[in-house]
Amino acid sequence: MQPRIRDFIPMYILVFSAAIVLTLHTNRTVTVMSSHPRSGTTIILDAGHGGEDGGAVSCTGVEEAKINLQITLRLNDLLHLLGYNTKMLRTDDTDLHTEGTTISQRKNSDLRQRVKQINETSDGILVSIHQNKFTDSRYSGAQVFWANTDNSKLLAEDLQRAFVSTVNPGSNRSAKQAKGIYIMEHIQCTGILVECGFLSNESEEALLLSDQYQKKLACVISTAICQHIAIRNLSA
Ligand SMILES: [Zn+2]
Numbered sequence: 750m751q752p753r754i755r756d757f758i759p760m761y762i763l764v765f766s767a768a769i770v771l772t773l774h775t776n777r778t779v780t781v782m783s784s785h786p787r788s789g790t791t792i793i794l795d796a797g798h799g800g801e802d803g804g805a806v807s808c809t810g811v812e813e814a815k816i817n818l819q820i821t822l823r824l825n826d827l828l829h830l831l832g833y834n835t836k837m838l839r840t841d842d843t844d845l846h847t848e849g850t851t852i853s854q855r856k857n858s859d860l861r862q863r864v865k866q867i868n869e870t871s872d873g874i875l876v877s878i879h880q881n882k883f884t885d886s887r888y889s890g891a892q893v894f895w896a897n898t899d900n901s902k903l904l905a906e907d908l909q910r911a912f913v914s915t916v917n918p919g920s921n922r923s924a925k926q927a928k929g930i931y932i933m934e935h936i937q938c939t940g941i942l943v944e945c946g947f948l949s950n951e952s953e954e955a956l957l958l959s960d961q962y963q964k965k966l967a968c969v970i971s972t973a974i975c976q977h978i979a980i981r982n983l984s985a
Contacts, residue, residue: 787831787832787833787978788833788834788978788982789834789872790833790834790872790873790874790978790981791834791835791870791871791872791873791874792828792833792834792835792836792873792874792876792974793835793836793838793866793867793870793873793876793938794821794824794825794828794835794836794837794838794876794878795838795839795863795875795876795877795878795932796814796817796818796820796821796822796837796838796839796878797813797814797817797877797878797879797942798812798813798814798817798844798879799814799817799818799839799841799842799844799845799859800814800842800843800844800846800859801844801852801855802814802844802852802856802859803815804817804879804880805880805881805882805948806882806948807880807882807948807949807957807958808886808948808949808950808951808954809954811948811954811958813879813880813882813948814842815842816880816945816948816957816958816963817878817879817880818839818840818841818842819963820878820945820963820966820967821837821878822837822840823963823964823966823967824876824967824970824971825837826967827967827968827971828971828974828975831971831975833974833975833978836866836873838863838866838867844856844859845858845859845862845863845866846858846859847862860931860932863932864931864932864935864936867932867936867937867938867940868935868936868937868938872938873938873939874904874938874939874974874977874978875896875932875936875938875939875940875941876940876941876943876970876974877932877933877940877941877942877943878943878945879942879943879944879945880944880945880946880947880948880957881944881945881946881947881948881949882947882948882949883947883949884949885949886947886949886950886951887950888947888949888950889917889920889946889947889950889952889953890912890917890920890922890946890947890953891909891912891916891917891920891922891943891945891946891966892909892922892923892924892925892943892944893905893906893908893909893912893924893925893941893943893944894924894925894926894927894930894933894941894942894943894944895924895925895926895927895933895940895941895942896927896933896934896936896939896940896941896942897926897933897934898936898937898938898939898940900939900977900981901939901941902926903977904941904973904974904977905924905925905941906923906924907973907976907977908924908941908943908969908970908973908974909922909923909924911969911972911973912969915965915969916962916965916966916969927942930942939977943970945957945966
């Protein structure tokens with residue numbers, strides 16, 4: 750039997766309350782340690798890019814890597830507060846490369862290291878955070894991409910629906926399979942890549958840089974992940 754939305758109302762209340770606690774107590778992120786993990790699952794948080802790879806550059810000159818890290822840190826705090834195990838692949842402005850003399854070699858090494866850390870995590874769920882950019886500044890809205898692994902499509906579609914019903918009302922974006930993205934094509938666990946919005950759209954860029962919007966994104970993403978884990982545990 751499919752779990753119904755009302756089965757998860759307590760979870761929404763919990764995530765919302767946790768978000769309020771974080772909002773009231775700090776404008777920046779805090780690390781909240783939980784000694785009672787809610788499940789054996791580890792949520793692997795990948796802040797895209799970092800170090801010498803800044804990723805896309807926004808219309809006011811902010812590097813994507815910085816925004817990815819800010820949102821990922823907020824997500825980590827919220828998930829910890831809710832009692833979940835998390836593993837951040839980077840916690841500052843660095844990358845994970847271990848070898849390489851050229852930028853391209855170091856980038857490849859960085860991606861291989863991320864995949865290695867993801868694949869050596871047992872019962873993991875990958876959430877990779879990125880920002881989008883396009884030549885036409887009209888485009889906006891979050892979009893979720895799934896890896897070709899168990900449950901990834903389901904999680905991506907649930908999160909995409911959650912974005913449309915919260916931060917992106919009226920958006921007609923749909924979740925898609927990640928193609929040509931090294932990490933997403935080499936992981937073995939459930940995994941999604943979240944393009945939180947467009948750095949090429951002036952008003953969305955301003956939102957993506959704001960504390961409040963980053964908290965909203967963290968709240969929506971956390972809720973979808975918690976719901977996904979709960980459904981998985983129910984049907985296990
Ligand atoms: Zn990116």
